[in-house]
Amino acid sequence: MSRVHTIGLASLFMIVTTAAVARAQDRPVAFIHGLNSTGETWQGAAEALQQQLAIQAHRPNPSWADTFQDQAAQVQHEIGGLPSSTIAVGHSNGGLVSRQWSRTHYLDGLVTLGTPNSGAPLVDNIFHFTRFSFQVYDRILEIFDAFSECSGFLECAEQWWWVLQANDLDEWLAAVANFILNHPWEINNTLGFMNVFPVLPQMAAQSNFIQNLNSTAGGEQTGTRVGMVSIARNWNDAGWWRVIRPESADTVAFAVDFAALLLDVWSSYIYATADPGDNRALSIASRMSTASGLMIALDSVYCRAVSSPGMGQACFANDTVVTDQSQRLPNAMEVVMSNGPVHIRETKESNEYLYQVLANVMSIPPRSAGGGSSGSMQPNSAIVGCSSWYWLDPVYTSDAASCFSYCQQYGADACEWTAEHAGASRPGDCYVEYGDGCTVAGGYSGWSAAVLNLGGPPAGGNSHGDGEVHSDSAVRGCIGWWWWDPVYQPTAEACAGFCQQNNADACEWYVSGDCYVEFGSSCYVEPGYSGWSAMVLP
Amino acid sequence: MKPLTAVRCALATVAATGLVLAGATPTRAQIPASWNTFSVELTFNRYEIRPDGKLAGFKAPVVTYRFERSAAPWGWRTVFSLVAAERQRVQSVKGPDKEIDALSVVRLEDDGDGTPIRVTTRDGRRPVSRLPVSAVKDGLDNILRLNPGVSSSLFARTKAKPLQSASDRDWVDSIVASPGRSASRRAALIRRYGGSTGKHQGFDRYESVQGPQRIEVLADPQSSVVVAVNTFRDDLAVDRTTLVYTQAQGALVRKGIRSEHRVSAETRAVTEVEFSKVTFEQRENR
Numbered sequence: 052m053s054r055v056h057t058i059g060l061a062s063l064f065m066i067v068t069t070a071a072v073a074r075a076q077d078r079p080v081a082f083i084h085g086l087n088s089t090g091e092t093w094q095g096a097a098e099a100l101q102q103q104l105a106i107q108a109h110r111p112n113p114s115w116a117d118t119f120q121d122q123a124a125q126v127q128h129e130i131g132g133l134p135s136s137t138i139a140v141g142h143s144n145g146g147l148v149s150r151q152w153s154r155t156h157y158l159d160g161l162v163t164l165g166t167p168n169s170g171a172p173l174v175d176n177i178f179h180f181t182r183f184s185f186q187v188y189d190r191i192l193e194i195f196d197a198f199s200e201c202s203g204f205l206e207c208a209e210q211w212w213w214v215l216q217a218n219d220l221d222e223w224l225a226a227v228a229n230f231i232l233n234h235p236w237e238i239n240n241t242l243g244f245m246n247v248f249p250v251l252p253q254m255a256a257q258s259n260f261i262q263n264l265n266s267t268a269g270g271e272q273t274g275t276r277v278g279m280v281s282i283a284r285n286w287n288d289a290g291w292w293r294v295i296r297p298e299s300a301d302t303v304a305f306a307v308d309f310a311a312l313l314l315d316v317w318s319s320y321i322y323a324t325a326d327p328g329d330n331r332a333l334s335i336a337s338r339m340s341t342a343s344g345l346m347i348a349l350d351s352v353y354c355r356a357v358s359s360p361g362m363g364q365a366c367f368a369n370d371t372v373v374t375d376q377s378q379r380l381p382n383a384m385e386v387v388m389s390n391g392p393v394h395i396r397e398t399k400e401s402n403e404y405l406y407q408v409l410a411n412v413m414s415i416p417p418r419s420a421g422g423g424s425s426g427s428m429q430p431n432s433a434i435v436g437c438s439s440w441y442w443l444d445p446v447y448t449s450d451a452a453s454c455f456s457y458c459q460q461y462g463a464d465a466c467e468w469t470a471e472h473a474g475a476s477r478p479g480d481c482y483v484e485y486g487d488g489c490t491v492a493g494g495y496s497g498w499s500a501a502v503l504n505l506g507g508p509p510a511g512g513n514s515h516g517d518g519e520v521h522s523d524s525a526v527r528g529c530i531g532w533w534w535w536d537p538v539y540q541p542t543a544e545a546c547a548g549f550c551q552q553n554n555a556d557a558c559e560w561y562v563s564g565d566c567y568v569e570f571g572s573s574c575y576v577e578p579g580y581s582g583w584s585a586m587v588l589p
Numbered sequence: 590m591k592p593l594t595a596v597r598c599a600l601a602t603v604a605a606t607g608l609v610l611a612g613a614t615p616t617r618a619q620i621p622a623s624w625n626t627f628s629v630e631l632t633f634n635r636y637e638i639r640p641d642g643k644l645a646g647f648k649a650p651v652v653t654y655r656f657e658r659s660a661a662p663w664g665w666r667t668v669f670s671l672v673a674a675e676r677q678r679v680q681s682v683k684g685p686d687k688e689i690d691a692l693s694v695v696r697l698e699d700d701g702d703g704t705p706i707r708v709t710t711r712d713g714r715r716p717v718s719r720l721p722v723s724a725v726k727d728g729l730d731n732i733l734r735l736n737p738g739v740s741s742s743l744f745a746r747t748k749a750k751p752l753q754s755a756s757d758r759d760w761v762d763s764i765v766a767s768p769g770r771s772a773s774r775r776a777a778l779i780r781r782y783g784g785s786t787g788k789h790q791g792f793d794r795y796e797s798v799q800g801p802q803r804i805e806v807l808a809d810p811q812s813s814v815v816v817a818v819n820t821f822r823d824d825l826a827v828d829r830t831t832l833v834y835t836q837a838q839g840a841l842v843r844k845g846i847r848s849e850h851r852v853s854a855e856t857r858a859v860t861e862v863e864f865s866k867v868t869f870e871q872r873e874n875r
Contacts, residue, residue: 186647189852195732195739202743204799213750218699218706221744225728226720232731280682287679287689306720308694309708316669316697319631319656322846322862324760327815328778328795330804333830334820337848341858344635344649347691351650351677368681375682387683525722534721559721563705567721583722 077107078415079133083126083152084398085143085165086115086250087243092398093142099402099452103427104415109133113148116247119260123151131156138413140405141166142398143373144254146380150264150271159274160413161380162405165281165370165397169265169377170256176356177244180291181235183345183352190342191228194314195221197335207331214317214335223310227346230303234292241295241395242372256360256377265381277408278380279401281370281391284449284479291353294371297393301536307346314343370394384412390479392449402452403428428455433495434465434502437486443552444538445480451499454481461554462505465489471497516557516574516587520547525580526557526587529571534559540566543584551588558586620765620840624869625755628657629764630672632863637856638849645856650675650691659872660755664701671695671711701753764867766814766834766841774813782806792816802827814841827851842867 080100082093090110097108111129113122126148130137138160141149146166153161173180198215201207215221239245253260264270283293285300289307293300318339325332354366358374367374372394379385386408392400409415428451443461448454451468458466458481465484469476491500520543535553540546546566550558557569562582574587632653637645653672658665676688696709709715733741753760762770779785782795782804792807803824807817820828829849834841846862 183647190858192732192736192739193852195736195743198743199738199740202740215743217750219725222725222729223720225732225744226724227728229724229728229731232735282681282683287677288693302720304693305710305716306724308692312669312671312692312694312697312708315633315652315654316667319654319669319862320667322631323629323656323864324763326777326781327763327832327843328781328806328808328818330806330818330820330828330830333818333846333848334828334850337828337830337850337858337860340633340848340860340862341635341850341852344633344860345647347652347674348647348649351691354677354679366677366679368679368683376680379682385682389683525726527723527726529723537721559723561722569721580722580726 077101077105078413079109079130079137080106080409081109081111081126081130081133081137081139081149082398083111083113083139083141083145083149084115085141085145086247086254087241088115093140095456096398096402096405099427099456100405100409103406103417104409105418106138106409106415115144115243116250118249119144119147119151119253122148122250123155126152127156135159138162138409140164143167143394144250147254147260147264153271153273157272160277161271161273161275161383162277162279162408162413163378163380163383164279164401164405165373165378165394166278166380167254167256167373167377168261168278168380170258170261170360171254171357171373171377172256172360173242173357173372174244174251174254175256175360176362177235177239179362180353180356181239183349184231184235184291187342187345187349188228188232190338190345191224191231193338194224194335194342197331197338201331201335204331207329210329211321211325211332211335214321214339217317218313220310220313220317223306223313224342227307227310230292230306231349234295238291238294275413276380276383277386277412278378278383279386279388279404279408280375280378281388281394281397281401282368282375283370283393284390284447286369286371286393287350287354287366290350290357290369290371293393295395296533297371297396298533298535302534304350307349311343311346314339314346318343370397388449390449392453399456400449400453402456403450406452428452428466428468428499428501429491429493430499431496432491432493432500433498434467434484434489434500435492437465437484437489440484440486440489442482442484444549445476445482447477447479448481449479454499455501457481458483458501458503459505463503464505466501466503468499469497470499473497516576516589518586518589520544520558520560520584520586521576521578522584523581524576524578524585525583526559526569526574526585527577529557529569529574533571534567534569537565537567539564546584547586550586556588558588560584620761620767620869621871623871626657626659626868626870626872627761628655628866628868628870629864630655630866632865634861634863635859637852637858639855640857650677652692655866661701662755664753664755666701667697667699669697669699701750703749764843764864766812766843768812768839768841771811771813774808774815778806778808778813778815812841825851 082097084092090112093110101108109130111126113125135157136159139149139158140162142164146163289300289304292303318336321332321336357369358367359365367376388404454468461483463483464486467482469480470478489502491502540549543560546560547558550568553568555568556571557574559567576585576587634651636648639645652674655670655672657668674691678688680686693710695711698707778795782797785793786796787794793810795806797804801822803821805819808815816832818830831847833845835844843864848860849857852858
């Protein structure tokens, strides 16, 4: 979990414990978690929604590796005393547990979110994708082997060795190889696919459990049913990386595509200009071209792994783990989140949609006034009347509620989010704003706004830097390190200011103008990196 | 000029291995007396096969690029752009099936004067093409740590792309083999491999042993154009490349290359490159 979320949830929790105590007449809502998680995964959303709506949130803790039948029994044991007016909201496998639970406990409402209602082919195909990843890695190594061999022959070294270093091809390849090598295992670990029995076989597409669940008419005893479907933003660009590290996925997608293009550029160059009798040149070009082909195919292979039982050819839009088709809940109303969160963020970044479902579909009333207008985002509204008003560059969030959480973590005085293009603003832009005397005004279509008056960003994280910009240096040693896609800043100092403004733990700038806002603990600055400037914030 | 028997034979050999030749035959291949821009389209078809020649499962999207080199006062400027890429069909609950692009980077420009390259993505952006230095450092460290056979000297910044004068145009012979250069092509083969060791299927055969490798080259006896390059290690074929030409206005124009290399006992990686729209132009006002 990122530092950002930890802080965000801590802020939410403080508000909830002081302002939104559930009352006896509130509607019970059971938030049920999925694979490799606990009830804690729902804490932020459940408490935020309990603050906004007249619900009484419950977060049972079934053992996620057990069979769905056993998990449903555990839920029944834990909260089986809840009345039949209860609504279950299940994320991923939690949706299947909820459906199974409804066979023994009537549920007035059932909401599944990112749930593999028709199974998850990735369960079986992850090993195929892992094998493919190793293949890509091996083909990249073969490029290094070919150049190693070339370097042993004077003519080849003179004529072709430079290709490996053209446009820093060697560095791109090394970085991409490293991205690819360990990632499948991280997917397995994060999603909980490693040695997870007996539930894993039940998740597979067309498993007996899934077939039985979807074919037994009347088996589930539910009232209103809603299937929430997330199609993740840019799901097909490095989906294999986005699945567990969405923050840096656009960077990695670019890295793989760019490295592949460089390989094709220079293999084309060799094919087009080398003496056709030069066997080493042909060998280098052939290996470069082969690796490029596999790299270009990475995204589609991952999509097929997510989509097609038995690694067929089909590719469906998805949330990086479950296809949109499978997320459909039979005999249910459907809510599709385009540009939605990735699977592992769905419990954290779907609040706006969950609010709409619970309020408008399940007819749960909002809490009566008392929290003022600062507790949540007001739809069709904007911020007006601030003095000393300034704001941070917008970041993308999937919905207004996520933007609200983001604003809280940065101690915002006010917060705005837009669902539409508006001037320079793009859909999903979230603005953290500071100023005095801000108020919310209605009549701004597509915008959501809230006044928080939190008084400024919280103190920095747990890094131990000096806050100085060091030239010819890089950031090293970060634990839990991740970064945003780079933005252009003209100088290292401007980049440092941007990083500070965004509450980064560390910061890097390259002479080309790339500025990286970075997060992680235990980072330090290491000299010896020409062209780079680095800073670790105190 | 009559088609060369040997070249036809090479065409047949390559066709038998499955090379699909499509697209326009080069029509403006004759090298004009005055030109400053060369361009060619290259279509890459990549897949893996089993020892029996059947597809092993993996097949990359077919991609076509345009490769252009134009003379500048300091040397050669290169522009490499995506012409077409096999698109991925995607199904979704959100409406009808659609197709999406496999590649997000579509153009690279290298002025050839040492200044940074320019990259354009499919949405028209020009991203700054750097990774965080730690990502690069970690990548290099792990490659070296996990693969002791890879030498760190590979990553030392010792070799820059050699500057190539705009007046140096011998490289064009690789794509458009003019009849007048047969002797120099033969001389190059002899310099690299020694004299011909005999005939094989009507071609001149050249052979060389380099360490554990034996290299065999087959060339057309009249034009000395290379039609096949095979590499053996311990008598096992590790690389096999065939080159296909077509005739256009007196010259032999490269039509395709098929490279096959052994990646395991069960699998061979195949790259087919089709060359089309070979063009020489004299462009003004550049």
